[in-house]
Amino acid sequence: MSSKFVSMVYEALDNPAVNGAAVVALLESLGAPAENVSVTSTSVNYEPPEDTTQICDFIKVVIKGKTGKKSGGSSPTMGIIGRLGAQQAQPDRMGIVSDADGSIVALASAMKLLDMSAKGARLEGDVIITTHIATHVSITPHDPVDFMGMPVSSTTMNEYEVDDDMDAILSVDTSKGNSIIKKRGIALSATAKEGYILRVAPDLVSLMELATGNPAVTFPVTTQDITPYDNGIYHFNSIMQPHVATTAPVVGLAITAKSVVPGCDTGASYESELVDATVFSVEVAKQFTWSKIAFYDEAEYQKLLDLYGSMAVLQGGGAANK
Template sequence: MSLKYVSQFYELLDNPHINGQKIVNILKSVSPPNAEIILNSVHYEEPEDTSQLCDFIKVIIPGTDGKSQGGHYPTLGIIGRLGAQQAQPNRIGLVSDADGSIVAFASAMKLLEMASTGSRLKGDVIITTHIATHVSITPHEPVDFMGMPVSSTTMNQYEVDAQMDAILSIDTSKGNSIIKHRGIAISPTAKQGYILRVAPDLVRLLEYATGNMAKTFPITTQDISPYDNGVYHFNSIMQPHVATDAPVVGLAITANTIVPGSETGASYENELIDATRFAVEVAKQFCWNKIKFYQQDEYDALYNLYGSLAQIQGTK
């Protein structure tokens, strides 16, 4: 059950002395021999405290017939998107912004455990996120944002992998007036500057994972453009889109009321469990070629009509 791993990482990330190596050690405790767990540490970037380190963690779980084995089954990317798990010294303990990383780590543990006991997927899974504990709090409407230890561009450098054929980007999204629902919700699919329709296959899996009607949230062109371009963004959940040609879907953890990501005591176990269950089921089905993040013929039709929109990603 994902409950075990969600609880484990909730407590680990609540520790003021947490760092990437401690997380890596936990992941390795259930890792099969063929999995890779990679730790990269980089210094914070201004305006944050450049004496601090941000630890990026990448987990690669090979499938039986994935690209890493010379096979043809697709690779799923799961990205836990956030600013930081803690806002020391201004806050004590785990903040709501940590949710994306909790789900990413819990999903990694579940998939590693499955692989180690023989329940291997067909395709590869790559899971990435980062650990940071000392960040500022940035003014934003309707609630303040957590600061970021490094730029969104640097995050994408370490968290978006060229081998990912589709990306599920997970982020707490409670500090807004757009989606008012306690649970989880998915976005439309974004691909190379286009906002496509919500993927029917993901709607179906979301309903299976939660036992409720699927909830979705809107995104705009602004949300899939680079984070530092000066325009308003819902939050950073769709930022992996600017660094990949693969389709990207946001998985938002939401609330009935506006809850700042910079506040403690605002991470809800049931939603984290649902998000982890959904992410693992998406991995099973996508890496088996049973579901799609978008319809290729629909994308091709749009491209033939209107051409490339890659400039929205910050490219020409």
């Protein structure tokens, strides 16, 4: 079960000395064949206003499929991004914070898929999983609860975490610090693609219900949420930010709560939700790379383009900044 990998990742990230090298070592311990996988860590310095002497490590896991593009095939590539500010907020907090949830799910999904690969169970297409490791960030005021700071800008995160080979992206992020979603569990967003907010993908709804045994839950996404994070407009959180850096369809997978829970607090990561999100993410990767599910209706999207034209301006700085 994925609960084992969730626990392993949680304990690794709860170490005050955790860094990219430690995470790479954990992932490589699964023993997946080197010719089928690549696990790398890239270090960059924090950017202002954070402490520029600190280091942020970006993790990328590439798991080659039997008929994936990296092996000369044509099966689609699944992208899973663990979105967050940081796993810890030293020195103001002791231990792992709720904000780490997205990275826990991404890395636990990677561990499950690496374990499958080590046992000979390879997916059809490639899977690319990315996230980052950071432990020293500020806590910034935000309504209704304070937000974790970010070690680098959202633009820099997208540079390292959004890969051009991703044909669809599941962006996983804790989304408990709001007064909109009032249910403990996991929730899906509508699909965002090149400035359009499309319908909630029926295939993903079905998979979520299979993975959790409960009715699927969705959460609202607005035009503001799919615009760049630094444009001065209100954003629900950063879960949809990969959208601004890709032509691939992006769906947010939110870890939610009944009460308003700050991302900067410890003791607020809930195992059952993390396991559900991991199981769901792995199933999406299986089915998408097998071409058995879709994130959006291509014909309907093309009709929107024919009727109303491109909305890709929403992915950039806006007409006023041209």
